[in-house]
Every structure is written in structure tokens, then in C-alpha cells.
Amino acid sequence: MKRFLHYALCLPLLGVVLSAKAVTVTSCDRQLTIAQPPQRAVSQDINLTGMLLALGLKSRMVGYSGISAWKTPNPELMAQLADLPELAARHPSLENLLNAEADFFFAGWNYGMRVGGEVTPASLARFGIPVYELSESCAHVMPRRVASLEDVYTDLHNLGRIFAVQPRAEALVQGMQQRVAAVRARLADSGPAPRVFLYDSGEESPFTAGRLAMPQALIEAAGGRNVMDELAASWVRVGWEAVISSDPEVILIVDYGERSAAQKRDFLLQHPALQGLTAIREQRFVVLPYLAVTPSLDNAAAIETLAAALHPQAFDQ
Template sequence: MTRLTSTPRRLPRRRVSFLVAAAAGLLLASSPSWAVTVTSCDRQVTIERPPQRAVSHDISLTAMLLELGLKARMVGYSGVSAWKTPAPELQADLDDLPELAPRYPSLENLLDADADFFFAGWNYGMRVGGEVTPASLARFGIPVYELSESCAHVMPNRVASLDDVYGDLRNLGRIFAVEARAEGLVQGMQARVAAVQARLGEQPQRPRVFVYDSGEDVPFSAGRLGMPQSLIDAAGGRNVMDGVAGNWMQVGWEAVVEQDPQWILIVDYGERSAAQKRDFLMQHPALQSVSAIRQQHFVVLPYLAVTPSLDNAAAIETLAAALHPEAFAP
């Protein structure tokens, strides 16, 4: 038997927010009139009650739900351990949440978890024509909200932007009935981006940037439809692959040499470390004439910062300071 004391125990602030969010969700769930409709890619999705058993895919989408204070309403996540190593503070949040699948989740994974909501995206946990899609999950009463950046896979030539991140946060705020929390996060991001823009002013030059995700025989990079395009633009640079109507895709080394990037943005994740990726690029015979290689101009950002997330603001700050150091000098 547990013995009670007269001194109440103070719960950590994060835990209190989880309890409050869960209680609010339960109250709303008991109201027969509560329902919200949001736009998800090219669909209208109606959520009948705030989710209580949500699942997210990928580290960036999972981090969004955690920042919204929704851990108490999650039953798991997928698609992290096979590809990414979370920062220690994020890993601490994940430690008592089960990973349903290290890579893409199966329909059985989601049904076994009794999920009532799936936050994912195209090539972020779902594939066109695959087993797990909004249509396949709808048969089991599991609504799906799609990451807006991923909509380019089902909506040709759709360009990703920071507004997608803001919109996703606000839509998730409506879905989970935490609108005030979501709006606070959006305004915090917007203020940081605006501060960068104020420091940059009108820059006469926009340094050329190549995004290097991975790949040796053929590099994997980001075209004008992906989030890095928006981040580089906001940081006062130009994505050298902005002529490619793609999101994340393979390009040729010849195209990289032809564009002669002045900076290379290395995405830090995967089996190879950022240092190993840098060494590979520095030693690549075909790249020796490239300005970024000759000047050793590299920027390293974690996966979480270059995919849609709250860390996009930090990515813009880091990139802008590297591309335009004179604007950020003390």
C-alpha cells in the first residue's frame, strides 16, 4: 500500500502540459458536436474527435507532435532508428514511446497499436500504391494527415515553403485541440525568420548552394519543390538544383560541377557521418574544380533541420550566417 504524505509532489512542467492536453482532449471527445475539417494535400479530412492514440512517422513529424505537447496522446512512432540518431534531448522524449517499425510501418503495425490517427507523408511512411495510405487506413477508421511538403508526390509541381510548416502546425493544433500552443510555436518561428531577414537586408549576391544528402555513384539532393529550397532562399542563397522540378531526388555529378556551387550543405544523418561525407566530397576527382571544394565551404545541418520541422528556423539562421558573415558580425 502506498503511503500518502502531506506535501504534494510537483510534476515537471512538461508532464503537466501532457496531462492538461490529455484532459482537454478527453473533454472534447465527449462532446458530440466537436469535429474539425482540414485540408491535407488534395483531400479534405474530417476528424470527429481529438486523437488519443496517435502515431507519427519520421523524426521531424514526431518532433512536431512532441513540441505540441502531445506525447500523452501518442501510442508510438515509426521510421527513426533505421536512419537517424536523435539529439539527446529528443531521444529522452522518445525513450518511453514504442517505435512500431524502424523503417516504414505496416498496416498490421498500426492496427496492433490501435491507432486512431496517423501523421505521415508521401515517402515519409507512405508510398503511392503502397499498403499504408490514407485510403487503406480509412477502411479501419484511422484518419491520416499528410505532411504538406510531401504533397509534391501526389500534386505535381507543388512547391514546399515555410508556410507549409506553419500550416501543418496550425492544422495539427486544430486536430488535437491545442490551437494556442500551435500558434505560439508558429509565431516563435516567424519571429526568428524575420530577424534573419532584417539582418540580411537586400543582398547583392546570393551564393550558390548544393544540398548533399547522400550517395556516391549518384548524389541525392533537393530540387526546387523541396523544403531546402525555401530554407536556402530565406538565408540569402540560391539552390543550384532549383532548375529541377523535384522534391528530394538523384542528380548527376556532372550537373553539380556545371553549377559550380560556392557552398555545400551536408545533411547529417544516415550510416555515414557528416565528416565522412565531407571527406568523400573533398576527395572526389570530378569535384576538384568546384568552388566549394577548393574553398572548403561546407555547412552541416541535421536531418531534422532541413526537413519540415520547428528546427527550420535554426537552419535558416545557421545558413545565413555562413553565406553572409558580414551581416552577422558582432
């Protein structure tokens, strides 16, 4: 904890370093003011880390956390991170961030932070480390209606302002919007929305996505309907009975964790209680990596892949 004294001495000076370069953005239910573009940023999780890299901010990062212990790595992204240290394999501690002399933490609720945990915006503020919260994750700390692609666009725009790389952020947002618009144009006359169940993991009870998690937006943009869209929850555990009663036509498998996507598929195919599901009888599965179904720049590719699987007739032309 070598930086506690250093931060305690500096706290009274924070008010005088604000200058014309300061920017204020909304982070969940807070107004976050950044005095100057961060130079020693830390990101949590593979999707948030990918956003900083895409914004060209690797030189202003001192590390990342939360990838190696449980995520299926993206080879290209990991190659970019080869000379950056992973501060923690799962969740960073306060000491991890202080020892790295971080001046900014990009994380989210259940993406490196938990309510009442050691690392939160409030706990880090005591040491002068501002936190920008992933918009999708705000559902854990404030009322929200539904997850949206606007969450990703907002995060990119806000990060662009925080790091003073607005043109790069705008280009990334426009690129995503153009790809999503192209999918929607193909789906204009695609017919009814197939029922989709997202299967993340779990055998006794499945872990899936309610309407406050990013897959809700991805499935809708791809011309489908999330069968768990009545749940005002983010990533959530449900009973198999709820899955059976919804009779999904397609099952979206998230590829990450200890079990491979093929193992998850085999488990579902062999589950005695699921044999009557349309998706099981017709063996209609779509596999997407963790990076693609959580808020990230890969969301556009996820929509393209999912739309082609849900409405193949619209993409065979």
C-alpha cells in the same frame, strides 16, 4: 490483424459520431474530417514526431515509427520518447498500426507512406484511422509549385485544430516566424545570393533537393540560391555533371545515415571531378542534421545557421 473485425463492425457507426467537435482540414488534395481530438496517435519519422511533442501531445500518442533504423537521433527528442514504443524501425505496416489501436497517423509521402503501398490514407480509412499528410510531401501525389515555410506553418496550424491545441500551435508558428524575420532583417543589404548545393548522400550519383523539398525554402530564407531549383522535384538523384555545371559556392551536407558528415565532406574533397568547384577549392561547407533540413520546428535554427555561413559579414556585428 486482431482489429480487422473490430473496425469492420464499427465502420457503419462512423457517420453518427461526428459532433460539434469535428474539424475539417485540407490534407494534400483531400478534405480530412476528424470527429474528435485523437487520443491514440502515431507519428512517422523524427521531424513529424518532434512536431507532436512540441505541441504537447505525448500523452495522446501510443507510439512512433521510422527513426532508429536510419536517422541520426536527436538526444533531447529521443529522451522525450523514452517511454513510448517505436512500432517499426523504418516503415510501419498496417498490422503495426492496428495492433497499437491507433486512431490517427501523422505521416507523409516518402515519410512512411509510398504511392501504391500498404499504408496510405485510403487503406487506413477502411479501418477508421485518419491520416494527416505532411504538406511538403504532397508533391509526390499532386502538382505543387515550390516548397515553402508556409508548409510547416500550415501543418502546425492544422495539427493544432485536429488536437484542439490551437493556442500552442499559434505560439510555435509565431516563434518560428519571428526568428526567420530576424534573419531576413540582417540580410537586407547582404548582396548576391551564394550558390548552394545540398549533398544528402550517394557516390555514383548524388541525392539532393529540388525546389519541391524543404531545403529550397531554407536556402532562400538564408539568402542563398539552391543550384537545383530548376528541378520540379522533391528529394531527387542527379548526375555529378549537373553539380559541376552549377559550380556551387557552398555545399550543405545533411548529417545522417551510415556515413558521418565528416566522411561525406572528405569524399567530396577527394572526388577528382569536383576539384574545380568553388566550394571545394575554398572548402566552404555547412553541416545540418536531417531534422533541420526536413519540415520541422528546427527549420528556424537551420536558416540561422545557414545564413550566418553564407553571409558572415551580416552576423559578425
